[in-house]
Amino acid sequence: MENNDKLLKILSEDYAPEIDINARKRAVNLAVSEFKSARTEINKEKNQKTFQGFGFISRLIGINTRKGEKIMKDNKKSKFIYGGAATAIAVVFVGALSISQLDDTVSRHKQNISATIPTPDLKSDLEVSPAHVRVVEPQNKSDASVKFDDGLSDWKRSDSESSKEIISNLSSKTVEKEHQESGVTSASSIIAESDDVSGLLKQAPSYKDNGANAPLDNWTRLKAASKAPKMQEEHAPMPSVAQKFKSENKAIGKTFHGAAPNRTAQHNMAAPYPMPPIAHEQNRDKFEQFTVNMFKQVSAEPVSTFSSDVDTASYSFIRKALNSGRLPNPDAVRVEEMINYFDYNYPVPKSRAEPFKPTVVVTDSPWAQGRKLMHIGIKGYQLAKTELRSNIVFLLDVSGSMNAADKLPLVKSSMKMLLDSLHPDDMVSIVVYAGSTGVVLEPTKVSNRSTILDAMNNLHAGGGTAGAAGIRLAYDMAERNFDKHAVNRIIMATDGDFNVGITNHEELKRYVEKKRNKGIFLSVLGFGQGNYNDHMMQSLAQNGNGIAAYIDNLNEARKVLVQEATSSLFPIAKDVKFQVEFNPDAVAEYRLIGYETRSLKREDFNNDKIDAGDIGAGHTVTAIYEFVPVGSKAVSVDPLRYGKVKPMVNKGKSVNEYAYLKIRYKLPMENTSKLISMPVSKNIEYGGDMSDIRFAIAVAAFGQILKGSQYIGDFSYDDVIALAQQGKGSDPYGYRAEFINMVRLAKTLSR
Amino acid sequence: MPADIDKTELINRAKSGDADAFEALVNAYYEVMFKMAYKWCGNRRDAEDITQEACIKLARGINSYGCSAKFTSWLYVLVINTAKDWYKSQNRYPEGAGLLENIVANSDNSDEKLYTYQVLKEVNKLPDMEKESLILVMGQGLSHKEVADLYGVKESTISWRIHEARKKLNAIFSKEERYGK
Missing domain, CATH: 3.40.50.410 (von Willebrand factor, type A domain)
Known part of the structure; x- marks a missing residue:
C-alpha cells in the first residue's frame, strides 16, 4: 500500500524540464503549415472535381475557359503564398536543426518512403515500357503526400500543377531554391528522377530488369546527398546528379535483385542510429590476459612484492555482466579490484603526514583445511x-x-x-x-x-x-x-x-x-x-x-x-608498494590472491623510479595472502632432499613470526619514498570488526570462483553467501547486500 | 492555459479551418504535450521530436476529435501513440536514463532521487499498454473509465492493466527495499 502511494507521488510529479521556446516555435510553425496545407488540399479536391467536369472536350470547344483560368489563378496565388511561407520555414528549419537532427528527419523519411511506395506496381510499369514511367507519376505524387505528413508538410502541393512546376524547375536547372528545400528536395526530385529513369532505360536496356529498384535506391542516394551541407553543391548541377545516378544504377543493378528485404536492410544500415542491440552482441571488450598467482615455496622465493591498486572497474564490470544474464569473462575478473570495491573500517592514522597505517589479520582459510589467510589492509587518511x-x-x-x-x-x-x-x-x-x-x-x-x-x-x-x-x-x-x-x-x-x-x-x-x-x-x-x-x-x-x-x-x-x-x-600517497617477506621457519608456501597485474620485481621495491599505485583520501587497500604453515598437511610440495639446511639463527625470535611486512610510499608532492614496516607475529591480534575481514574473504572467494581458480576447492556460491552474510555488518549504502545478490545471480547462471 | 470556454471555442474554430485559432491552440497545448512526451521517454531530445510530430499529427487529426473526451486526455493519447510510432520507426526504446537529468537538478535528497529514478526506470520497462494506462491514471489522474473510453476498451481492461503493472512494480520494490528508505 505504501508502495502505491510512493508510485502515485512519483508518477504524478512533473520532472519535465522547461520547454524550449525555439522547439515550440518550430513545432507550431510546422503544425500550422501542415494545417493549412491540409485545408487547401480539401479545397483543391473540391476544385479539381469541378475542373474535371469541364474536361478535355469542353476545353476543345472553348466553353467556360474563364472559369478554368480563374481556378488556375487562384491556385497560383495560393501557391505563391505557401511557397513564401514554406521558404521562410525551411530557412528556420535548416538553421535551427542541428545536423544530427536533420539526419533523424531524413532517415525517418527514408523509412517512410520505403514503406509507402507500392513497389510491385512500379516494377510492372517499368518493365512494360520505359515510357510508362510517366504513368507512375501520379502515384508517386500521392505517396509524396503521405510522406509529407512527417513534418515537411509545407511543401506539399499535391496538385499536378505544382509538381510539374518542380519538375520543370529541376530540369531547366533553375535550382536556386534547391538548398532551401533540404530534405524535401529528394522527395520532389524523385519525380524528376522518374523522367531520368525513362531516359536512362532507353539508353541502357539492361536496366529494365532492375529498374524497379533503381528509383528507390536513388532516392536513398539523393537523400544521403542532401543530408550534409554538401547537398548544395551536389544538387546545383543537375547533369552531374544524373551522371551519378547512371553510374550508381550499375552498382545497384548488381546488388539488388528486386528483393524487398534487401532494400530494407540497406536502409537500416544507412540510418545514422545506433545499431540494434544484436550488432553489439559481438563482444569487442578487451581485457588483458594473465595467469592466476600460483603457490610459491618460501624456501625458493621468500619475498613477494606488488603495487597497491584502488581501482574498482572489474567489480562493476562483473556486476554488469551478471545483471545482463551471463557470467563474466574470466579475464575481466581481477580479484583485488573486487575486494577493494568495498570500504572497510581499518584504523585510520591521525595526521596527513602519516597517510595510512597497516592492519594485519591472520585467519584460517575457509576453503582449504590447514591453510591460513593473511589479510593486509590499509586505509588512507581522511581529509576534511x-x-x-x-x-x-x-x-x-x-x-x-x-x-x-x-x-x-x-x-x-x-x-x-x-x-x-x-x-x-x-x-x-x-x-x-x-x-x-x-x-x-x-x-x-x-x-x-x-x-x-x-x-x-x-x-x-x-x-x-x-x-x-x-x-x-x-x-x-x-x-x-x-x-x-x-x-x-x-x-x-x-x-x-x-x-x-x-x-x-x-x-x-x-x-x-x-x-x-x-x-x-x-x-x-x-x-x-x-x-x-x-x-x-x-x-x-x-x-x-x-x-x-x-x-x-x-x-x-x-x-x-x-x-x-x-x-x-585527492591523492594522499603515491607509488605505494607492498613487500612481504615470509619466514621459511613458519611458512612453507604462499600465494597472493589477485594483484596479478600489479606484481613487481623484488628489486623494484626500493627503486623510487618505479611507478606504483596511488591512494586517495579515505581509500582502503586490501591484499590477502593464502599460506601454508610449516608442518601442515596441506603442503603441496615435498621438501627437497638436498635442500639447504635451514638457518638456525634467531630461531627463538623468528619462529613466532609468519612474515615481515614492508610498505613504501611517497607523499603526493615528494619524490623520495618512506617506509613503514611491521612483523606479522603468529599471535597477532585485531581489535577491529571481524565482519569486515569475513566479507573481504567472501569477496575474494567469489572472485576466485568466477575466475575458475584451482585453489578454491569445492567452496561453493552458497558458502560465499553464508560468509558474506556474516560479514555484512551495517552496510549503510547496500553495497554488500548487492554483492550477495550478485553471488545468487552467478549461482543461477552457472547451473 | 486558456480557460475552458476559450479552449472549446478555439478547438471549434480550428476544426472549421481557422489557422490562427489552430496556431493559438498548439501554442497553448505545446507544454502539455511536451510534458507527456517527456514522461514517456525521459529525455529532452526525444520528447521534443515526439512533441513536434504530435503537433503535426494534430493538424490533420483535429477534426477527428469528437467532444466526448476531454481535449487534454485526447491529446495525451495522441502523444503516446506518436511516441510509440516514433520509437518503432527508429527501432529503439525510450532511454529513461535522461529522466535523471532533471531529477538530479530538482531534488535535494540523493536517496530519494535514486529511488525515483529506479521506479521510473521500471515503469519504462513495462509493456506499452500497461505503461500508458499507468501514466494516464496515476500520472495524469484520469479515471479508469476515461482511459477505457479513449482506447475503446472496457473499463475492467484498464483496471486489470493497472493492477498488473502495480503488481510487477511492487514485486520489484518490495524485494529491493534497499533502494528506498
Whole structure:
C-alpha cells in the first residue's frame, strides 16, 4: 500500500524540464503549415472535381475557359503564398536543426518512403515500357503526400500543377531554391528522377530488369546527398546528379535483385542510429590476459612484492555482466579490484603526514583445511572536505558509439552528481573528442552551475573517436588553469575506443606520464559494454596517477563520484608498494590472491623510479595472502632432499613470526619514498570488526570462483553467501547486500 | 492555459479551418504535450521530436476529435501513440536514463532521487499498454473509465492493466527495499 502511494507521488510529479521556446516555435510553425496545407488540399479536391467536369472536350470547344483560368489563378496565388511561407520555414528549419537532427528527419523519411511506395506496381510499369514511367507519376505524387505528413508538410502541393512546376524547375536547372528545400528536395526530385529513369532505360536496356529498384535506391542516394551541407553543391548541377545516378544504377543493378528485404536492410544500415542491440552482441571488450598467482615455496622465493591498486572497474564490470544474464569473462575478473570495491573500517592514522597505517589479520582459510589467510589492509587518511580544491577538466568521448542509454546520458548524470560534491570555487571545464576535438566549456567556477549544466545538456553523441587529440587539449586546459594548491585532474569518460589519432598505447602512456610529473593527474571512467577497452583505461589511469572506474549505473556513479569523491580526487600517497617477506621457519608456501597485474620485481621495491599505485583520501587497500604453515598437511610440495639446511639463527625470535611486512610510499608532492614496516607475529591480534575481514574473504572467494581458480576447492556460491552474510555488518549504502545478490545471480547462471 | 470556454471555442474554430485559432491552440497545448512526451521517454531530445510530430499529427487529426473526451486526455493519447510510432520507426526504446537529468537538478535528497529514478526506470520497462494506462491514471489522474473510453476498451481492461503493472512494480520494490528508505 505504501508502495502505491510512493508510485502515485512519483508518477504524478512533473520532472519535465522547461520547454524550449525555439522547439515550440518550430513545432507550431510546422503544425500550422501542415494545417493549412491540409485545408487547401480539401479545397483543391473540391476544385479539381469541378475542373474535371469541364474536361478535355469542353476545353476543345472553348466553353467556360474563364472559369478554368480563374481556378488556375487562384491556385497560383495560393501557391505563391505557401511557397513564401514554406521558404521562410525551411530557412528556420535548416538553421535551427542541428545536423544530427536533420539526419533523424531524413532517415525517418527514408523509412517512410520505403514503406509507402507500392513497389510491385512500379516494377510492372517499368518493365512494360520505359515510357510508362510517366504513368507512375501520379502515384508517386500521392505517396509524396503521405510522406509529407512527417513534418515537411509545407511543401506539399499535391496538385499536378505544382509538381510539374518542380519538375520543370529541376530540369531547366533553375535550382536556386534547391538548398532551401533540404530534405524535401529528394522527395520532389524523385519525380524528376522518374523522367531520368525513362531516359536512362532507353539508353541502357539492361536496366529494365532492375529498374524497379533503381528509383528507390536513388532516392536513398539523393537523400544521403542532401543530408550534409554538401547537398548544395551536389544538387546545383543537375547533369552531374544524373551522371551519378547512371553510374550508381550499375552498382545497384548488381546488388539488388528486386528483393524487398534487401532494400530494407540497406536502409537500416544507412540510418545514422545506433545499431540494434544484436550488432553489439559481438563482444569487442578487451581485457588483458594473465595467469592466476600460483603457490610459491618460501624456501625458493621468500619475498613477494606488488603495487597497491584502488581501482574498482572489474567489480562493476562483473556486476554488469551478471545483471545482463551471463557470467563474466574470466579475464575481466581481477580479484583485488573486487575486494577493494568495498570500504572497510581499518584504523585510520591521525595526521596527513602519516597517510595510512597497516592492519594485519591472520585467519584460517575457509576453503582449504590447514591453510591460513593473511589479510593486509590499509586505509588512507581522511581529509576534511574544506581543505580540498580542485581544477577538473572533463574529457568526454562523444563519438557515435557513446550514443546509448548507459553511455552519454549516464556520463552527463554522473558529472552532475560530481558537481554536487565539489566546492563552489572549484574550476570545471569540458573538452569533447569525436570526429573533431573541441572545448565545450571554458574553465568555469562550480558556483556558476547553470552555465555548466547548459554545456552538459548540449552534448550529443556522433562521429569518430580521436582520443589522443582530445587528451592533448584537455591537458592544455588543465595547464592553463593550473593551481598548485589544488588537485589538477582530468577525468576522462569513454567507452574505451580510440579509433583515430594516436593509437599507439606506449606513446599515449608516455605523454600521460610526462604530464603527471607536472602535477596533472588523469582518471578514467569507463561506460557501456560491447566496446569496452579495459586494458587501455587501466594503463592510462595507472600512468596518470588516477583511478579507473567502470560506471554501469547511477548507483555506481554516486559511489565513485560523490561518496568517494575525496578519495577519487585527492591523492594522499603515491607509488605505494607492498613487500612481504615470509619466514621459511613458519611458512612453507604462499600465494597472493589477485594483484596479478600489479606484481613487481623484488628489486623494484626500493627503486623510487618505479611507478606504483596511488591512494586517495579515505581509500582502503586490501591484499590477502593464502599460506601454508610449516608442518601442515596441506603442503603441496615435498621438501627437497638436498635442500639447504635451514638457518638456525634467531630461531627463538623468528619462529613466532609468519612474515615481515614492508610498505613504501611517497607523499603526493615528494619524490623520495618512506617506509613503514611491521612483523606479522603468529599471535597477532585485531581489535577491529571481524565482519569486515569475513566479507573481504567472501569477496575474494567469489572472485576466485568466477575466475575458475584451482585453489578454491569445492567452496561453493552458497558458502560465499553464508560468509558474506556474516560479514555484512551495517552496510549503510547496500553495497554488500548487492554483492550477495550478485553471488545468487552467478549461482543461477552457472547451473 | 486558456480557460475552458476559450479552449472549446478555439478547438471549434480550428476544426472549421481557422489557422490562427489552430496556431493559438498548439501554442497553448505545446507544454502539455511536451510534458507527456517527456514522461514517456525521459529525455529532452526525444520528447521534443515526439512533441513536434504530435503537433503535426494534430493538424490533420483535429477534426477527428469528437467532444466526448476531454481535449487534454485526447491529446495525451495522441502523444503516446506518436511516441510509440516514433520509437518503432527508429527501432529503439525510450532511454529513461535522461529522466535523471532533471531529477538530479530538482531534488535535494540523493536517496530519494535514486529511488525515483529506479521506479521510473521500471515503469519504462513495462509493456506499452500497461505503461500508458499507468501514466494516464496515476500520472495524469484520469479515471479508469476515461482511459477505457479513449482506447475503446472496457473499463475492467484498464483496471486489470493497472493492477498488473502495480503488481510487477511492487514485486520489484518490495524485494529491493534497499533502494528506498
